[in-house]
Amino acid sequence: MNSGSQYDVAIIGAGLSGLAAGIRLAHFGKRVCIFERHNAVGGLNGFYSLGGRKYDVGLHAVTNFVPAGVKGTPLGKILRQLRIDREAFGLCPQKGSRVAFGPRGETALKFSNDFALLESEVAALFPRQADGFRAIARFVRESPLSGRGTPASAREFIRTLVGDPLLEDMLLCPLMFYGSAREEDMDLDQFAIMFRALYLEGFARPLEGVRTMMRVLLEKYREAGGERRMKCGVRSIIAREGRVAALVLDSGEEIVATHVLSSIGSAETEALLGAAPAGPPRLGFVETISVLDRPPSDLGWGADTIVFYNDSHRFSYRNPPGQVDVRSGIICFPNNFEYGAGRGLREGLFRVTCLANYDAWVSLPEPVYRRDKLRWFAAIQESALRFLPPLGTADALDRATVATDMFTPTTVLHYTGHVGGAIYGSPMKNPGGRTALSNLYLCGTDQGMLGIVGAMLSGISMANQHILRG
Amino acid sequence: MTNDECKKAVLDIIADIAPDENLSSVKPDVRLRDQLQLDSMDFLDIVMELRKRHGIEVPEADYLRLASLDSCAEYLTPKFNALAAKS
Numbered sequence: 001m002n003s004g005s006q007y008d009v010a011i012i013g014a015g016l017s018g019l020a021a022g023i024r025l026a027h028f029g030k031r032v033c034i035f036e037r038h039n040a041v042g043g044l045n046g047f048y049s050l051g052g053r054k055y056d057v058g059l060h061a062v063t064n065f066v067p068a069g070v071k072g073t074p075l076g077k078i079l080r081q082l083r084i085d086r087e088a089f090g091l092c093p094q095k096g097s098r099v100a101f102g103p104r105g106e107t108a109l110k111f112s113n114d115f116a117l118l119e120s121e122v123a124a125l126f127p128r129q130a131d132g133f134r135a136i137a138r139f140v141r142e143s144p145l146s147g148r149g150t151p152a153s154a155r156e157f158i159r160t161l162v163g164d165p166l167l168e169d170m171l172l173c174p175l176m177f178y179g180s181a182r183e184e185d186m187d188l189d190q191f192a193i194m195f196r197a198l199y200l201e202g203f204a205r206p207l208e209g210v211r212t213m214m215r216v217l218l219e220k221y222r223e224a225g226g227e228r229r230m231k232c233g234v235r236s237i238i239a240r241e242g243r244v245a246a247l248v249l250d251s252g253e254e255i256v257a258t259h260v261l262s263s264i265g266s267a268e269t270e271a272l273l274g275a276a277p278a279g280p281p282r283l284g285f286v287e288t289i290s291v292l293d294r295p296p297s298d299l300g301w302g303a304d305t306i307v308f309y310n311d312s313h314r315f316s317y318r319n320p321p322g323q324v325d326v327r328s329g330i331i332c333f334p335n336n337f338e339y340g341a342g343r344g345l346r347e348g349l350f351r352v353t354c355l356a357n358y359d360a361w362v363s364l365p366e367p368v369y370r371r372d373k374l375r376w377f378a379a380i381q382e383s384a385l386r387f388l389p390p391l392g393t394a395d396a397l398d399r400a401t402v403a404t405d406m407f408t409p410t411t412v413l414h415y416t417g418h419v420g421g422a423i424y425g426s427p428m429k430n431p432g433g434r435t436a437l438s439n440l441y442l443c444g445t446d447q448g449m450l451g452i453v454g455a456m457l458s459g460i461s462m463a464n465q466h467i468l469r470g
Numbered sequence: 471m472t473n474d475e476c477k478k479a480v481l482d483i484i485a486d487i488a489p490d491e492n493l494s495s496v497k498p499d500v501r502l503r504d505q506l507q508l509d510s511m512d513f514l515d516i517v518m519e520l521r522k523r524h525g526i527e528v529p530e531a532d533y534l535r536l537a538s539l540d541s542c543a544e545y546l547t548p549k550f551n552a553l554a555a556k557s
Contacts, residue, residue, distance in 0.1 A: 028518050071490070071507040080488055081511060464514060469530075 007031050007227075009467060010247055010257035012234050012272075015043025016452055017444035018263040019217045021459030023082050026224035028468055033257075034226065035249065037233025037417065041218065043263070044416055044423060044445070045452055047211045051403055053347075055289060056209040057415070058423065060306060060332040060351065063178060063197035064453035065091055065113060065204035073201060074145060078456045081464075088216045092337045094203035094305035099170045103311045105387035109170055113202030122167065132161035136171075140195045146461070147189030147431060147448070154191035155184075169315035174198055174308040176317045177330050177353070179450035181283060181424035183318040190429070190450070197451055203305060205337045207345070213452070233417075237272040237440070244440045259467050260437075263444035263459065266426055267419050269435065280427050281319055282420030284358040284409030288380050291403040292348030296333045299348075299396055301388050307331040309387040320357050324376050326383035329354040347402070352384040358409035358420045369410070377406050424450070433462045441466045471550040473543035479550075480542045483519040487512055498539035520546070525553060 009025050011018045014036035025032045040046050046057045064074045068086055079086055096112040109125060111118040115137070123130040136158065158168050172186065175194035180186045186194070206212035221228070233250040237260070247255040262269040297303055310328035317328075332351040335344065364372065381397070391397060409421025418425065425445030433441045443462040444455055471479075481493055484506070491506045502508055516536060520526040526549050528536065535545035 028522060069490070072509070076490070077509070077511060080490075081515070083486065085489070461511075464511065468518060469514065 005253065005255045007033050007255065007257040009033075009259045009261060009463075010035060010255055011261045011263065012247075012269070013043055013263035013444065014038075014041040014228060014230070015263055015444060016045055016213075016217070016455035017447075017459035017462075018043075018261070019214075019221055019459065020078065020082060020456035021261050021263075021443055021463040022226045022228075023217065023220045023224055024460055024463040025467060026221060026226035027083070030467070032226045033255075034221075034228045035232050035234050035247070035255070036228070036230050037250065038415060039231050041228075041230075042210065042214050044412075044418070045210050045214075045455070046415075047209060047214070050405055053291060053403065054209070054211065055405060056211075056334075057407075059205070059210040059452065060178075060330065060334075060353075061094060061203035061205050061337075062089075062091060062213075062453065063194075063201065063203060063451040065093060065202045067093070067113075074197075074453045074457050075201070077145075078453060078460060081460045082217075082220060082456070084216060084220065090206040090208075090212050091204035092207060092339045094205070095303045095336045095338060097174075097203065097306040098304060098308070099173055100307055100309045100387045101166065101170055101173075101311075101315070103386065105307075105309055105311075107166070107170075111199060113204075115200050118199055126162075126164055126167045129162045129164050129167050132163070133167070133171075135161045136195070137200065140192045140200060143189075143192040143196075145193075145196075147193065149189070149431065152188035154186040154188050157188050157191070165314065169310070171195075172317075173310055173315050173328070174306075174330075176315075177308055177328075179424055179454075180317065181422065181429075181445075182427040183283065184316070187429070189431075190448070193450060193454065197454070203337075205334060207337075207339050207343060209334065210452070234272060236274070237269075237437075239273060239437055242436075242438055244437050258439065260440045261443055261459075261462060261467070262440065263442075265418055265422075265444070266428070266430055266435075266442055266446040268417060269440070269442060271419075273437075282358065282418075282422030282426070283317075283319060283424060284356045284361070284412070284421045285353050285423055286324055286356040286376060286380065286408050287351055287353040287406065288377050289405045290350040290381070290397070290401045292350060292400045293402050294400055295335050295344070295348045296350055297335070299391060299400060301333070303336050304331070304333060304388075305336040306333075307387055309384065311383075311386065317355070320355050320360075323357055323360040323372060324380065325355040326376075326379050329380065329384055331384050331387065348400070350397075352380050354380055354383075356409050358413075358422075361408045361410045361421075362413075369408075373406055373408065377404065418445075433466065471547055471554065473547050476543045476547040476550055477539045479524065480516070480536075480539060480546070483516055483523070484508075484512075487515045487519065496539060498543075501537045502539070503537070524550065526550065
């Protein structure tokens with residue numbers, strides 16, 4: 001056997017969870033190698049170049065942001081566990097976001113990194129629900145960061161405290177959009193994690209987006225002695241006697257490792273063992289990106305960081321019957337973070353995300369796919385514009401646009417290998433991270449923690465629990 | 471190694487694990503958990519850094535012996551000295 005390919009730990013996937021796990025393991029002397037099929041790191045939170053510009057794949061905002069000095073939070077934990085100086089991530093807080101419901105978003109709740117704003121907005125708009133809302137916040141504050149571990153419905157829980165379905169939907173809309181793999185409802189633990197991440201804590205972004213964070217993680221991993229093999233996917237897992245015996249790479253090379261940590265998803269990992277990818281349907285998304293020749297505020301759009309919108313009587317969070325559901329979505333303006341005096345993005349960015357049906361995108365012939373993308377690009381933006389202050393002239397957005405891009409569930413599948421082009425993975429989470437094989441563990445999306453900070457915490461806690469402790 | 475040197479070694483580790491904590495006034499006879507924001511992940515790190523930096527093994531059953539600086543010194547100093555004698 002080639003001893004050069006023998007590791008204490010092999011990690012499948014160089015996304016945030018795999019890198020965070022790798023840093024921990026390498027720091028404590030394990031011989032670690034991360035195998036990544038793509039030629040870039042980051043997975044669902046990577047970045048790419050197009051036409052001389054760099055775009056973030058998934059990042060709208062880093063959730064779970066708290067200012068320096070606030071302790072006992074997920075962000076503080078990952079910084080400590082990875083020995084990263086808080087300043088290195090360069091996180092700049094959001095200006096302010098809102099949930100806008102109704103055909104033109106006339107019913108709105110503003111929120112920011114100061115929870116008191118949301119509290120006062122709820123009290124003003126839903127005076128009879130204010131106590132119930134505070135009780136929800138209390139419940140979340142008292143919930144353990146990793147959840148209570150007993151499956152329950154978030155909607156049923158909210159209904160015991162809040163009697164107005166509009167408030168129920170308005171609170172759930174951002175939490176579902178930013179992390180729910182489940183249709184129409186959330187697991188109560190996931191709800192608590194997301195409520196904390198978005199409302200009790202908040203949004204931030206590094207000036208240069210996710211690549212600032214990736215750089216810090218890669219540097220740490222390298223310093224700790226971790227190895228990384230790019231364009232080097234794992235094709236299959238060979239199991240023997242209830243354990244992983246070897247990993248087979250796309251090249252056919254075999255790798256032996258004492259432990260294997262897979263960040264690629266549970267069904268995706270099972271597929272490496274020969275199982276047919278199965279399970280409930282996944283939620284897909286499309287996103288339109290417009291690069292503008294001026295900051296979005298110069299179009300009269302104000303200073304919103306994120307707008308979560310819905311035009312219908314009830315908020316529907318499910319796989320749409322058609323290609324895209326334009327009734328609801330997320331508008332993100334990466335310009336609208338507090339980058340500090342004299343600092344800002346060189347160009348304006350306007351991103352809109354909507355639910356999309358993978359099956360309706362996946363098998364289209366190329367010309368049809370291109371045509372549909374163009375058609376939906378226009379429809380998505382037209383729908384989103386209803387929730388922003390009106391433009392001076394009808395063609396003002398077109399005239400300010402210097403470049404565009406768009407991803408569909410097919411794009412996500414292509415670059416990340418996630419079944420169904422899913423962003424939030426399987427609706428069935430596996431908080432313990434154990435699998436049928438005794439030395440194979442899951443981390444990342446399907447382990448159950450969410451967002452950028454959650455992904456890193458997932459890698460850290462799985463590495464601690466199964467490998468460093470063991 | 472003296473008890474004070476041992477406490478210093480433990481404080482050095484905590485300073486690296488939790489740079490956001492103020493360690494200048496840590497009371498040696500009070501549980502670390504009661505005066506600093508340290509959770510179970512942080513205690514696991516103290517144990518692992520002791521192994522990495524000093525070759526000292528702390529079995530899980532003995533984690534409670536690391537509760538305060540005084541108890542750390544009482545438990546760890548003999549281990550440090552036993553290692554030093556061996557080398």
